[in-house]
Amino acid sequence: MELVIRGADVIDGTGQARYRADVAVDGGRIAAIVPEGTGPRPTGRRVVEADGLALSPGFIDMHAHSDLALLRDPDHSAKAAQGVTLEVIGQDGLSYAPVDDRTLAQIRTAITGWNGDGSDIDFTWRTVGEFLDRLDHGFDGQGIAVNAAYLIPQGTVRMLALGWADRDAAPAEVERMKALVAEGLEQGAVGLSSGLTYTPGMYASDAELTELCRVVAAYDGYYCPHHRSYGAGALRAYEEMVALSREAGCALHLAHATMNFDLNKGRAPELLALLDAAIADGADITLDTYPYLPGCTTLAAMLPSWAAEGGPDAALARLRDDAEAERVRQVMEEEGADGCHGVPINWDTIEISGVNDPALGEYVGKTVAASARERAEAPWVTARRLLLDDRLGPTILQHVGHEENVQAIMKHPAHTGGSDGILNGAKPHPRAYGTFPQYLGRYVRELGVLTLEECVAHLTSRPAARLRLPDRGRIREGYRADLVLFDPETVAAGSTFEAPRTLPTGIPHVLIDGRPVIEDGRRTDVLAGRAIRRVQA
Numbered sequence: 001m002e003l004v005i006r007g008a009d010v011i012d013g014t015g016q017a018r019y020r021a022d023v024a025v026d027g028g029r030i031a032a033i034v035p036e037g038t039g040p041r042p043t044g045r046r047v048v049e050a051d052g053l054a055l056s057p058g059f060i061d062m063h064a065h066s067d068l069a070l071l072r073d074p075d076h077s078a079k080a081a082q083g084v085t086l087e088v089i090g091q092d093g094l095s096y097a098p099v100d101d102r103t104l105a106q107i108r109t110a111i112t113g114w115n116g117d118g119s120d121i122d123f124t125w126r127t128v129g130e131f132l133d134r135l136d137h138g139f140d141g142q143g144i145a146v147n148a149a150y151l152i153p154q155g156t157v158r159m160l161a162l163g164w165a166d167r168d169a170a171p172a173e174v175e176r177m178k179a180l181v182a183e184g185l186e187q188g189a190v191g192l193s194s195g196l197t198y199t200p201g202m203y204a205s206d207a208e209l210t211e212l213c214r215v216v217a218a219y220d221g222y223y224c225p226h227h228r229s230y231g232a233g234a235l236r237a238y239e240e241m242v243a244l245s246r247e248a249g250c251a252l253h254l255a256h257a258t259m260n261f262d263l264n265k266g267r268a269p270e271l272l273a274l275l276d277a278a279i280a281d282g283a284d285i286t287l288d289t290y291p292y293l294p295g296c297t298t299l300a301a302m303l304p305s306w307a308a309e310g311g312p313d314a315a316l317a318r319l320r321d322d323a324e325a326e327r328v329r330q331v332m333e334e335e336g337a338d339g340c341h342g343v344p345i346n347w348d349t350i351e352i353s354g355v356n357d358p359a360l361g362e363y364v365g366k367t368v369a370a371s372a373r374e375r376a377e378a379p380w381v382t383a384r385r386l387l388l389d390d391r392l393g394p395t396i397l398q399h400v401g402h403e404e405n406v407q408a409i410m411k412h413p414a415h416t417g418g419s420d421g422i423l424n425g426a427k428p429h430p431r432a433y434g435t436f437p438q439y440l441g442r443y444v445r446e447l448g449v450l451t452l453e454e455c456v457a458h459l460t461s462r463p464a465a466r467l468r469l470p471d472r473g474r475i476r477e478g479y480r481a482d483l484v485l486f487d488p489e490t491v492a493a494g495s496t497f498e499a500p501r502t503l504p505t506g507i508p509h510v511l512i513d514g515r516p517v518i519e520d521g522r523r524t525d526v527l528a529g530r531a532i533r534r535v536q537a
Helices: 101-110 128-137 154-162 171-186 206-218 234-248 268-280 312-320 322-335 358-363 368-375 379-389 403-410 431-446 452-459 461-466
Strands: 003-010 019-026 029-035 046-049 054-057 059-061 084-089 147-153 191-195 222-226 251-254 285-289 295-298 350-354 395-398 415-417 483-486 509-512 515-519
Touching: 003 483, 054 452, 059 415, 059 431, 084 509, 101 154, 101 312, 128 147, 128 171, 147 154, 147 171, 154 171, 154 191, 154 206, 171 206, 191 206, 206 222, 206 234, 222 234, 234 251, 234 268, 268 285, 268 403, 285 403, 285 461, 312 322, 312 379, 322 379, 350 368, 358 379, 368 379, 403 431, 415 431, 415 452, 415 461, 431 452, 452 461
Parallel strands: 003 046, 003 054, 059 084, 084 147, 147 191, 191 222, 222 251, 251 285, 285 415
Antiparallel strands: 003 019, 019 029, 054 483, 295 395, 350 395, 483 509, 509 515
């Protein structure tokens, strides 16, 4: 055997009680599991003495924004050090494949706050398959830090078919979008994502989305929407996605599913009742959340959708025009823009977490309202200047969450973990570096919201089942040796809002395909990650 992990408390991902065992790894797979006292102990060329540490399957981040980070950062300890062995990227309907030259330029500007402007990336791909091949190649043909699965971004597909127009798609345009989705699924994508508070994806009607989801269903993929509201009308937005996916016969995975803003405080049970009723009636529904209260997105995402029609350059032109900018302010501050989930914006809740232009760094770590007070100006004046000077680049933390909602949703049987981690910016949300140890440390050990076995199942076998992965997500003979060895008594997120890039503690070993990516708590130079393609039905 290549490796034996001796005396581990095996938490196998099923939710069943842990047990002490030796686990042998060979050829990238789990070769043998020998429970304590049941037979001869396996031997290997290398032995790791677990001494009662917990051994679990690798954690699966069901909502990641590492689309370019995987190609620019071979270390990628932000995820590897958490025990993440697989990330699902292409989220929120906006990513970098499929594209043409025009669309690529637009998408790079539109989501520069998520991934930077990409000036350090050689965009050699245009199709989904070519992007997955690029992930396989990674750095000098050696691969990437962790595995990655890809969702086809519906907003990007719409850009290709009809640009940034706020109108219904013509029949021929719908057919082109369906063909692009089918092509991406054929090339290995696991499903389709939407960002229905982000332009241009939010311009799609339910009928259009249903047609795309029928294609996804035909390939046994799943639909992952960031739905139309997490604030005013949140429950209606959830109902819309459930009804749409059921009409299409498509599996549904609700992205960063929560209930935010003051008007939704304590209303998580209403969401869970809606989901329970649909599941009891045969719907295939899962969801993911991150274990923190604030959200994270771009400042430009807060704009009303009409202000972004035509693409990033058109949005910047409107912001430069005083009369148009005043219209934007009125909708955002007095009515509630669809980009801000129908809730009038409270600038005291909007904290700038990153900018692309270093000259604007003084704004980072402060709310828009606080920066405005320092300058004796109205908050909108500050926000408008930031959007223009940084060309839509600022990322934000939005402090609108509620602990009781977070805890209620994470206990649901359909729940999985997703960081929604944006790695760009000087002060990113700590969830990017801390989601998985935060679950294990704060919500298991400290608060007892979940048992350790339950929590590991949420982070491993449940997401693997959603992704239709037949040999990941459990500790079982023959399965891929994606494994995490951690200390339940000390595991904790090191990242905080003040120091968001601090790595976690209590996770000494992480393996991908049996190869050590974290060893004795330190990142190795191993690049064991690859693109994980859709399993043929």
